[in-house]
Amino acid sequence: MGFPKSGGNGFDRLYREVGRADISRNLVEAELVTSVSWLIKLRWIAGAGVLLATWIVHALFQIGAPIAILSGIGVAILLYNTFFFVSERRAKQRRASAEVFQSLAIWQTALDWLAMTLLFHYSGGVESPAIWYFIFHIIIASIFFPRRTAFLLSVLAIVLVGGTVFLEYIGWLAHHPLQNYLPVALYQNPLYVLGVLSFFSTTAIFVTFLVGSIQERLRRREAEVIHLTEGLQRATIRLQAINDISKVVGSTLDLKQVLERLVETTAKAMGVRACSIRMLDKSGHYLEPVAVYGLSQTYINKGPVDALTNPLAKETLSGKVVNIPNAPQSPLLQYPLEARQEGIQSMLSAPLMGKSGPMGILRVYDVKENRFNKEDEEFISAIAAQGSIAIENAIAYQAMSELDKMKSQFIHTATHELRSPVSVTRSLLRTITAGYAGEVSEQQKEILERATRRIEFLQKLIDDLLDLAAGKVGKFVAHEMQPISLKEVIEKVVDRYKIPAQEKDIELCFRCECPEEKTYVTATVDSLDRVFNNLISNAVKYTPNGGKVSVEVQPLDGEIHIAVQDNGIGIPEDALPHLFSEFYRAPNAKEMVTEGTGLGLAITKDIIQQLEGRITVESQVGVGTTFHVFLPVAHLKNQTPSPMEKRS
Amino acid sequence: MSKKHILIIDDDADQRLTVRLPLEAAGYQVSEAKSSEEGLELVKTLSPDLIVLDVMMDTATAGFQVALTLHSPDPNSEYKAYRDIPIIMLTAIHTTTPLRFAPDSDYLPVEIFLEKPVDPEVLVAKVKELLPN
Missing domain, CATH: 3.30.450.40 (GAF domain)
Structure with missing residues (x-):
C-alpha cells in the first residue's frame, strides 16, 4: 500500500496505548511501588533505632532488660528488611505485577507487627514505654491499606497487646520487667492494666479513624487528579495522532x-x-x-x-x-x-x-x-x-499537473504547426536567393532578402516564445543538469560576437579572474549559452560604433559573479522596472534597433532563476549598462566534470 | 561515373523542394518519398547512397523509427543490406526541447543532424562530407 513502515509502527503503538487506557491503574501501581520502598527505608531506621535504644537503656540508664533478646529483635528487623530490600529491587527490575508488591507490603506488615509485639513483650509488657510505638504502625497501615483492613489491623494490634498483657497477668506468659525503671510492678495491677489497655485501644481506633478520613480525602483528590491526567494523556495521544496523520498524509501530493x-x-x-x-x-x-x-x-x-x-x-x-x-x-x-x-x-x-x-x-x-x-x-x-x-x-495539484500537460501539448503543437511552415518558407526563399531555381535579378534578390529578414525575425519570435513557454512549465530536468564550465561557455559566446563587434569597431573583451575549476555551475550548456548570448548580443547591439563591451567572471562567496558591461546607450530609469517583463523594450532601444522581440531578457531571467541564481542591472542613459549575474558554484566532489556537449 | 543517388523522406512537399533543388544543382540524383512507409520501400528498390530524413511526419517520431529500422543491429533485419547508408536528419524541433537530438549511437543512429531551416550551402557541404567522390 506504500505505507511507510515507521509510521505504521508508530500507529500500532498508539493504538495499543489508546486501546488499553489503564492509566489510573498504572498510577495506583506506581504509588504502591513507591510506598514499599519508603517502608523499607523507614525500617532501616527502626531496626537501627531498636539496637541503639537497647544500648542506651542498658549502658546509659543502667536499666536492666533482656539485652540479648531485644538486640536480637533489632537484628531480626534489619535482616528481614535486607530480604525485602533485595526482593523489592528484583521485583522492580523485572517489572513485577502489582500483586507482587502487594504481597511484599502484607508480609512486611505482618513481620513488623510480630517484631513490635515481641519488643513490647520483652520490654515490660503493659509497663513497656514501647507500647506507643504500635501507634506508628497503625498510622502506616491506615495510610497504605483500605479503611476496613486498617480497622481490622488496629483491632489485631489491640488483641495482640491485650492478649500479651492478659497472659502476663494470669501468669501464662513470663513477665520481663525493665529493672530500675518502675518503683513497683504494675503488670498485675488490674486498674493500671485496664487503664493502659483502654487508652491504648481508644487511641488506636481513633488514630485509625483519623488517618483513614484524611487518607480518604486525599484519595478522592488523587482520583480527581488521575481522572484529569487520564483525560490530558488521552488528549495528548490523540493530538499526537492527528499530528502524525497530517504528516503522513501531507507528505504526498498524489x-x-x-x-x-x-x-x-x-x-x-x-x-x-x-x-x-x-x-x-x-x-x-x-x-x-x-x-x-x-x-x-x-x-x-x-x-x-x-x-x-x-x-x-x-x-x-x-x-x-x-x-x-x-x-x-x-x-x-x-x-x-x-x-x-x-x-x-x-x-x-x-x-x-x-x-x-x-x-x-x-x-x-x-x-x-x-x-x-x-x-x-x-x-x-x-x-x-x-x-x-x-x-x-x-x-489542486492534480489539476495543475493536467494543466501542465496541456501546456506541454500546446508547445509541441506550436513547434510543429508554427515553426515548420516558417522554416520551410525561409528555406524556399534561400533556395531562390542562392540561384538554385534559376537566374534572379538584383531587384528580385533585394526583395527576397527583405522577405528573408522578416521571416527570420518571425522565426526568432517563435523560438523565443517557445523557450519562454518551455521555461514556464519547468524545462530543466534534474538528470539533464550537470556541472558545466561557465568560462568555456562564455568564451564560446564571446567568440561568436567577435566579428559583429569588429564590424562596429567595438572592443569586446573577456576576463576570468578565477581558475576554470572554480567556474563550474550546475546547468545545461544550452541554458547558459542562451543567457550569455542574450546579454552579450544586447551589449554589442546597443553600443554605438567604437564602444567597449567587457565580460568579467569573479568568484564571490560560493557564487560566481559575471558582469556584462558596455558603454552603450544605457537604459532610462523609468524603463528599468519593466526590463525583465515579457515583450518590453526600452524606448531608446526601439529607436536604435527596430527589430527585437522583447523576450530575450525575460527568458534570461527565467533561466537564471531556474538555476537558483539572480540577475541585477545598473544603467545610466548615455553612459552604459552593466548586467550582474550571480550563479551558485557547483560542488565537484571527486567527480570530473563531463565535457561539454558538442553541437553543430 | 554515375551520379550518386540521394533519397529524401519528408512529408512536406515544400521542404522536399528546398532540399532537392540545391542537391540536384550540386550534381546528385534525387528521389523523394512522402512518408516513412514509402521511404522504407524506396530504400529497398533504389538502394540510395544517402538519405535525408525528416523527424516529424505522420507522427512526432516517425523519422526516428525509420532511422532505427534502417540501422538496426538485428542480424535478421530485413534492412541489414542498407545498414550502412548514411542518414542526415532534419528537424523543425527547436534545440531546447527536452529530447536529445545529437547523433548518438545508442539513441539515434544517424550521421548528421541539421536543424531547419537548413542553409542550402550547409546541406550540400554536409552531403559532400558523407559522399566523398
Whole structure:
C-alpha cells in the first residue's frame, strides 16, 4: 500500500496505548511501588533505632532488660528488611505485577507487627514505654491499606497487646520487667492494666479513624487528579495522532496516496476495524468509494450511495459527525443487511469539507456495539478537517499537473504547426536567393532578402516564445543538469560576437579572474549559452560604433559573479522596472534597433532563476549598462566534470 | 561515373523542394518519398547512397523509427543490406526541447543532424562530407 513502515509502527503503538487506557491503574501501581520502598527505608531506621535504644537503656540508664533478646529483635528487623530490600529491587527490575508488591507490603506488615509485639513483650509488657510505638504502625497501615483492613489491623494490634498483657497477668506468659525503671510492678495491677489497655485501644481506633478520613480525602483528590491526567494523556495521544496523520498524509501530493494513507492511518490511530472515504462524483449526486481499509470488496460494492436520498449521507454531508452505535438496526442506514453481514456494529461518519462545500465522507467501522464516544467524534472531526486540506491540495495539484500537460501539448503543437511552415518558407526563399531555381535579378534578390529578414525575425519570435513557454512549465530536468564550465561557455559566446563587434569597431573583451575549476555551475550548456548570448548580443547591439563591451567572471562567496558591461546607450530609469517583463523594450532601444522581440531578457531571467541564481542591472542613459549575474558554484566532489556537449 | 543517388523522406512537399533543388544543382540524383512507409520501400528498390530524413511526419517520431529500422543491429533485419547508408536528419524541433537530438549511437543512429531551416550551402557541404567522390 506504500505505507511507510515507521509510521505504521508508530500507529500500532498508539493504538495499543489508546486501546488499553489503564492509566489510573498504572498510577495506583506506581504509588504502591513507591510506598514499599519508603517502608523499607523507614525500617532501616527502626531496626537501627531498636539496637541503639537497647544500648542506651542498658549502658546509659543502667536499666536492666533482656539485652540479648531485644538486640536480637533489632537484628531480626534489619535482616528481614535486607530480604525485602533485595526482593523489592528484583521485583522492580523485572517489572513485577502489582500483586507482587502487594504481597511484599502484607508480609512486611505482618513481620513488623510480630517484631513490635515481641519488643513490647520483652520490654515490660503493659509497663513497656514501647507500647506507643504500635501507634506508628497503625498510622502506616491506615495510610497504605483500605479503611476496613486498617480497622481490622488496629483491632489485631489491640488483641495482640491485650492478649500479651492478659497472659502476663494470669501468669501464662513470663513477665520481663525493665529493672530500675518502675518503683513497683504494675503488670498485675488490674486498674493500671485496664487503664493502659483502654487508652491504648481508644487511641488506636481513633488514630485509625483519623488517618483513614484524611487518607480518604486525599484519595478522592488523587482520583480527581488521575481522572484529569487520564483525560490530558488521552488528549495528548490523540493530538499526537492527528499530528502524525497530517504528516503522513501531507507528505504526498498524489491524490490516490493521500486517500489511501488517510484511511489506513485513521483506522490504526482509532484502533478500529475499518475506514473508508467516499467522495461526491462530478454530478454531486453519488458518493463513490475512493479509498478503503479493512472492508470486503462485497461490502464496498454493495450498491450506489445516493447523496441526495441516503439519510446517513445527507446528515453527514450537512456538516455533522454522525455516530451510529448499532448499525444493523439504524434507520439511517441504506444497507443495514450488508452491514450485518460484514459484522459492522458501530459506525462514525465525518464530513470532508472543502472550501466550496462538502467533498465526501470519512467513515470508521467497528465490530463492537456502541464503540464510539464523544471524544471519538471530536477526534474523527479533527482528522477529517486535516484530511480535507490534504485532499484539496492533492486535487489542486492534480489539476495543475493536467494543466501542465496541456501546456506541454500546446508547445509541441506550436513547434510543429508554427515553426515548420516558417522554416520551410525561409528555406524556399534561400533556395531562390542562392540561384538554385534559376537566374534572379538584383531587384528580385533585394526583395527576397527583405522577405528573408522578416521571416527570420518571425522565426526568432517563435523560438523565443517557445523557450519562454518551455521555461514556464519547468524545462530543466534534474538528470539533464550537470556541472558545466561557465568560462568555456562564455568564451564560446564571446567568440561568436567577435566579428559583429569588429564590424562596429567595438572592443569586446573577456576576463576570468578565477581558475576554470572554480567556474563550474550546475546547468545545461544550452541554458547558459542562451543567457550569455542574450546579454552579450544586447551589449554589442546597443553600443554605438567604437564602444567597449567587457565580460568579467569573479568568484564571490560560493557564487560566481559575471558582469556584462558596455558603454552603450544605457537604459532610462523609468524603463528599468519593466526590463525583465515579457515583450518590453526600452524606448531608446526601439529607436536604435527596430527589430527585437522583447523576450530575450525575460527568458534570461527565467533561466537564471531556474538555476537558483539572480540577475541585477545598473544603467545610466548615455553612459552604459552593466548586467550582474550571480550563479551558485557547483560542488565537484571527486567527480570530473563531463565535457561539454558538442553541437553543430 | 554515375551520379550518386540521394533519397529524401519528408512529408512536406515544400521542404522536399528546398532540399532537392540545391542537391540536384550540386550534381546528385534525387528521389523523394512522402512518408516513412514509402521511404522504407524506396530504400529497398533504389538502394540510395544517402538519405535525408525528416523527424516529424505522420507522427512526432516517425523519422526516428525509420532511422532505427534502417540501422538496426538485428542480424535478421530485413534492412541489414542498407545498414550502412548514411542518414542526415532534419528537424523543425527547436534545440531546447527536452529530447536529445545529437547523433548518438545508442539513441539515434544517424550521421548528421541539421536543424531547419537548413542553409542550402550547409546541406550540400554536409552531403559532400558523407559522399566523398
